[in-house]
Amino acid sequence: MLTPCSDSRGETLSDRDQSLPEIVVAAGLIWREDGMLLVSKRPEGGAHAGKWELPGGKLEPDETSAEALRREIEEELDISVLVGPEFGRVTHDYPTLRVTLIGHHALFSEGQPQPLGVAEFRWIDPDSLLDLTFPEANARLFTFPWRTPPADWRIYPRLLG
Numbered sequence: 001m002l003t004p005c006s007d008s009r010g011e012t013l014s015d016r017d018q019s020l021p022e023i024v025v026a027a028g029l030i031w032r033e034d035g036m037l038l039v040s041k042r043p044e045g046g047a048h049a050g051k052w053e054l055p056g057g058k059l060e061p062d063e064t065s066a067e068a069l070r071r072e073i074e075e076e077l078d079i080s081v082l083v084g085p086e087f088g089r090v091t092h093d094y095p096t097l098r099v100t101l102i103g104h105h106a107l108f109s110e111g112q113p114q115p116l117g118v119a120e121f122r123w124i125d126p127d128s129l130l131d132l133t134f135p136e137a138n139a140r141l142f143t144f145p146w147r148t149p150p151a152d153w154r155i156y157p158r159l160l161g
Helices: 065-077 126-131 136-141
Strands: 022-031 037-041 056-058 080-093 098-110 120-124
Touching: 022 065, 022 080, 022 136, 037 065, 037 126, 056 065, 065 080, 065 098, 080 136, 098 136, 120 126
Parallel strands: 022 098
Antiparallel strands: 022 037, 022 056, 037 120, 080 098
16 A cells, blocks of 8 residues: 555655655546446657557546546546546656646446547456556556456446346
8 A cells, every 4th residue: 555655666756756646546447337448548649659658637626636537527528437446646747847646436327439539449358458558557557456456346337137
């Protein structure tokens, strides 16, 4: 478990360059009821263009990571998700930016994914997830236990029927 003063590598905040601008991003392991995961590809022309990522985006002021994830998924993929528990959190320093990435399990709820804010999307088997190329912060999330969706998914209305 991470503490506020360290990350998954055990690096303390005092070990980092404090002058970097920082953003906080929510990312979702979006599970479909058949066990497949949704991934998206970053658009050309931006940071990490052409790399795959867990869908999500930046938190707005006064927004929780769960709220941001729900909003970003709707804006970028035009689908609804039920956001579950956090599975990992990393802080990664890129050359010009510090990114804190909060990973959540999420359950696909409704809609047909559309590539509105992403170059491409794909439903994949979890076993092939690590075969894709991810930005460093996303890749570091996979050091946390992520392979199994929460045991209590049955609490969600779609799964009760």
